[in-house]
Amino acid sequence: MVPYLSERENAIEDVHSICQRLFDRWCEGRNAAALSYLMRCWPLMDSEPRTLRKLDETLREYTRQHRSTVDRETLQMLGELADSCAELLHCPSAA
Template identity: 50%
Template sequence: MIAYLSERENAVEEINSVCLRLFDEWCETRRVTLLAYLMHCWPLLDSTPKMLKRLGETMRDLRLYHVDQLDESEFQALCELADLIDELIERPAPIRSVRSWNSA
């Protein structure tokens, strides 16, 4: 197992951590609407820009249309989530290519 994660992997782990925290809170308090939004796009199947964008857009819609159901810490968590996702989408994972050293 690799002891140190890349900066991108750390950001994805942080996104999952925030989502898990929200999931636990909303399950405990039985806030079905908020859970429905979260479960529409999380857990992430992968961390591609497309999946991250879907999560970000869904959480933005949640903030926009159901802000009255969020407490201050949940609203801040959603803002943090948006920042993390925006950073990853703007700076996607590098594509590794195999270079043929035999080519001229």
């Protein structure tokens, strides 16, 4: 048993946590459009750069296409997710 997760593993857990919160929020709000974007790329099958890029690009596309219907709290979560993906993609072990 490994008592501590690596920085990268913690960052991946953050991505999963944010996605789970978005999923719960969008299910509760019955936001089928948002869920359809999220379900294209999450749950993550792995933490490879191509997978993280797809998640980031898909949710950025959702934000662009539905900007007028996205509330402030969701925008904040999407921003956190984008930051986490960027951090992972720029991490030497992610390349």
